[in-house]
Amino acid sequence: MSIKIGILGYGNLAKGVESAIQQNEDTELLAVFTRRNPKDLKIRDPKASVHHVDEIEAWKDKIDVLVICGGSATDLPVQTPKYASMFNVIDSFDTHANIPQHFTNVDAAAREAGKVGVISVGWDPGMFSLLRMISDAVLPEGKHYTFWGRGVSQGHSDAIRRIPGVKDARQYTIPVESSVEKVRAGETPDFTIRQQHTRECFVVAEEGADLAAIEEQIKTMPNYFADYDTTVHFISEEELAANHSGLPHGGFVIRSGVTGWEKQNKHIIEYKLKLDSNPEFTGSVLVAYARAAYRLNQEGQSGCKTIFDIAPRYLSAKSDEDLRHTLL
Amino acid sequence: MSIKIGILGYGNLAKGVESAIQQNEDTELLAVFTRRNPKDLKIRDPKASVHHVDEIEAWKDKIDVLVICGGSATDLPVQTPKYASMFNVIDSFDTHANIPQHFTNVDAAAREAGKVGVISVGWDPGMFSLLRMISDAVLPEGKHYTFWGRGVSQGHSDAIRRIPGVKDARQYTIPVESSVEKVRAGETPDFTIRQQHTRECFVVAEEGADLAAIEEQIKTMPNYFADYDTTVHFISEEELAANHSGLPHGGFVIRSGVTGWEKQNKHIIEYKLKLDSNPEFTGSVLVAYARAAYRLNQEGQSGCKTIFDIAPRYLSAKSDEDLRHTLL
Numbered sequence: 001m002s003i004k005i006g007i008l009g010y011g012n013l014a015k016g017v018e019s020a021i022q023q024n025e026d027t028e029l030l031a032v033f034t035r036r037n038p039k040d041l042k043i044r045d046p047k048a049s050v051h052h053v054d055e056i057e058a059w060k061d062k063i064d065v066l067v068i069c070g071g072s073a074t075d076l077p078v079q080t081p082k083y084a085s086m087f088n089v090i091d092s093f094d095t096h097a098n099i100p101q102h103f104t105n106v107d108a109a110a111r112e113a114g115k116v117g118v119i120s121v122g123w124d125p126g127m128f129s130l131l132r133m134i135s136d137a138v139l140p141e142g143k144h145y146t147f148w149g150r151g152v153s154q155g156h157s158d159a160i161r162r163i164p165g166v167k168d169a170r171q172y173t174i175p176v177e178s179s180v181e182k183v184r185a186g187e188t189p190d191f192t193i194r195q196q197h198t199r200e201c202f203v204v205a206e207e208g209a210d211l212a213a214i215e216e217q218i219k220t221m222p223n224y225f226a227d228y229d230t231t232v233h234f235i236s237e238e239e240l241a242a243n244h245s246g247l248p249h250g251g252f253v254i255r256s257g258v259t260g261w262e263k264q265n266k267h268i269i270e271y272k273l274k275l276d277s278n279p280e281f282t283g284s285v286l287v288a289y290a291r292a293a294y295r296l297n298q299e300g301q302s303g304c305k306t307i308f309d310i311a312p313r314y315l316s317a318k319s320d321e322d323l324r325h326t327l328l
Numbered sequence: 329m330s331i332k333i334g335i336l337g338y339g340n341l342a343k344g345v346e347s348a349i350q351q352n353e354d355t356e357l358l359a360v361f362t363r364r365n366p367k368d369l370k371i372r373d374p375k376a377s378v379h380h381v382d383e384i385e386a387w388k389d390k391i392d393v394l395v396i397c398g399g400s401a402t403d404l405p406v407q408t409p410k411y412a413s414m415f416n417v418i419d420s421f422d423t424h425a426n427i428p429q430h431f432t433n434v435d436a437a438a439r440e441a442g443k444v445g446v447i448s449v450g451w452d453p454g455m456f457s458l459l460r461m462i463s464d465a466v467l468p469e470g471k472h473y474t475f476w477g478r479g480v481s482q483g484h485s486d487a488i489r490r491i492p493g494v495k496d497a498r499q500y501t502i503p504v505e506s507s508v509e510k511v512r513a514g515e516t517p518d519f520t521i522r523q524q525h526t527r528e529c530f531v532v533a534e535e536g537a538d539l540a541a542i543e544e545q546i547k548t549m550p551n552y553f554a555d556y557d558t559t560v561h562f563i564s565e566e567e568l569a570a571n572h573s574g575l576p577h578g579g580f581v582i583r584s585g586v587t588g589w590e591k592q593n594k595h596i597i598e599y600k601l602k603l604d605s606n607p608e609f610t611g612s613v614l615v616a617y618a619r620a621a622y623r624l625n626q627e628g629q630s631g632c633k634t635i636f637d638i639a640p641r642y643l644s645a646k647s648d649e650d651l652r653h654t655l656l
Contacts, residue, residue, distance in 0.1 A: 016587070018589075019587060019588055019589045020587060022589070023468050023469050023587065024468055044589055096656070099652055099653070099656055100649065100652060100653060103652060120656055125656050127462075127466070127597075129655055129656045130462075130640060131599075132655045133640055133641075133643075133644060133651055133655045133656075134455075134458075134616075134640055134643060136644065136646075136655060137616045137619075137640075137643035137644040137645070138455070138609075138612050138613050138616050138643070139612060140351050140352055140645070141351050184602075259344070259347060259348060259351065259604075259605060259608040259609060259611070259612055260347050260605060260608055261346075261347045261350070261372055264604075265603075265604035265605040265608050266604045267601070267602065267603050267604060267605075267608075267609050267612075268600075268601070268602040268603075269455075269599075269600070269601055270598075270599070270600040270601075270602075271459075271597075271598070271599050271600075272596075272597070272598040272599075272600070273595070273596070273597055273598075274512075274595065274596040274598075275593075275595050275596075276587075276592075276593035276594045276595060277587060277588065277593040277595075280587040280588055280593050280595075281466075281587060281595050283587070284466050284467060284587055284595075285466050288462075288465045288466050291465075306652060306656055307640070307656070308639065308640045308641040308648070308651050308652070308655075308656070309639050309640075309641055309648075310639055310640075311636065311637050311638055311639045312458060312461055312462050312465075312635070312636045312637075312638075313461075313636040313637055315461075315462060315465035315466070316461060316464065316465040317465070317468070318464075320636070320637075321428065323461055323636050324427055324428060324431060324634060324636070325427070325428060327457055327460045327461045327464060327636075328424070328427055328448055328453050328457045328461075328634055328635070328636070
């Protein structure tokens with residue numbers, strides 16, 4: 001019997017979840033819920049149906065796990081606790097500073113309903129968090145570094161698009177190679193923001209726009225760009241479509257630590273992701289943890305969980321015997 | 329209150345565990361148990377005592393976790409089940425083919441005694457297994473590769489030492505760089521043994537020994553060398569001591585997988601270790617999982633566990649709140 005999954009929302013991430021479900025024999029997409037008119041939404045999976053989100057409660061006993069694909073700024077803080085009172089839920093909430101509050105809210109709702117809510121799943125937070133945490137436990141005397149990229153930051157691309165005179169834009173986050181090499185060599189420097197990443201922007205301007213003014217506005221934008229070395233390229237709409245239509249991303253977590261009675265030995269742990277599609281990889285991680293949410297709930301657990309609380313075996317469709325035999 | 333640890337055996341791995349315990353504020357070494365005369369054993373930790381293994385049962389109620397540092401060939405298959413009937417135990421059993429049998433034996437003993445036994449902990453099996461398993465769950469359509477090295481293989485070094493005319497030897501396992509690059513580039517070839525690793529040997533010969541004969545014996549040794557491209561260097565005892573006295577190791581696990589409705593997107597997950605000291609890193613992993621064994625048992629669990637069965641949070645001395653706040 002397969003795990004029946006519902007998806008809330010139908011943006012890039014939801015499409016990644018939809019295709020990941022197809023790749024897992026024990027999962028099945030039952031329904032997509034949308035705030036739009038369901039008639040206007042065309043999904044890929046011919047076996048699943050589309051419904052307005054207002055009808056979601058009728059699916060309480062049909063759906064094993066609801067994957068919530070909203071945004072972290074305003075959607076998830078409301079949606080995840082709300083739907084945790086009806087379903088096992090999972091989200092990719094990524095506003096690091098607000099995770100403790102989000103955890104508390106989801107935990108209360110999920111406990112009350114006897115459901116499991118898994119939050120902040122993806123690759124960062126997600127796989128990167130897992131690697132930071134385990135490496136910190138294994139090498140307690142050390143330091144960790146997270147580098148992102150080379151990849152498209154959707155938040156930064158959106159920020160550029162909001163500048164008057166900009167028609168479209170794509171922003172790449174790029175790790176500073178010389179800093180990465182220092183860390184890989186076992187040095188443990190304190191980096192400034194500028195020393196860790198650079199930002200490269202590809203911008204399509206409106207006809208007649210003041211390019212120098214746009215470039216200046218980008219480079220001085222607080223939080224997003226001001227603290228970084230930023231390069232701006234103006235390109236045509238065609239070039240943007242031809243060379244920058246994908247959503248690749250990736251990066252690496254490096255833990256550098258010491259062991260030995262005199263702390264004389266160095267160890268470097270590095271976890272690296274190179275992703276052709278950020279939303280599809282994130283969707284794949286979500287489906288593995290959706291499986292875990294369902295199983296944990298089947299065992300009688302409830303409340304909010306993060307990636308730290310879930311034993312790896314729950315992620316896999318394979319039996320314990322098979323895992324020990326083939327992957328241990 | 330700290331977690332009280334006992335160590336059985338006192339070779340390189342046990343010394344790695346001893347120094348890792350020093351690096352973790354919530355763990356404390358209580359005693360080392362040896363098959364030798366305890367008077368002849370000098371350990372580093374001034375607060376711990378040394379005892380003959382025959383006295384171990386008297387420590388049943390004093391030790392929270394016993395870290396068993398025997399060899400996988402003959403020690404651990406006997407020791408781990410035996411001591412799981414008295415203590416929470418942990419080992420680094422690494423004979424992959426016999427893990428299912430070892431699991432069954434330890435599980436029966438630990439369940440009967442109400443203890444937890446964690447087996448096959450270290451980096452491979454161990455951290456590498458964890459990465460293989462999680463990556464397999466996240467990218468179910470793909471292929472994984474494990475490369476070891478550059479590092480000293482103690483088993484292969486021992487095999488060379490057993491050849492007549494050999495005084496001492498050190499063998500390095502080295503990944504074939506061109507094969508690694510293929511995998512990193514997203515290709516998923518089927519490699520022969522020879523295509524994945526080469527072997528480099530540094531040999532100190534007895535005076536007057538037949539060097540050509542030794543080299544021939546090494547290169548044609550079944551299982552150990554015959555299937556590999558092997559290089560043999562004869563060096564002096566001084567050179568061996570000066571340049572090859574450490575036990576560095578490492579390697580990487582790479583998962584190459586595809587996602588997307590047409591499986592059009594590639595993803596590469598790579599986990600890499602670069603270790604100055606193989607036994608000290610393995611010892612550090614053992615201590616983190618010893619903490620987990622103790623905590624799981626405190627929660628009322630018993631039986632055999634592997635790294636797949638243990639939620640990451642159990643490995644860390646930090647609180648759940650702290651983990652979510654700082655590492656998620």
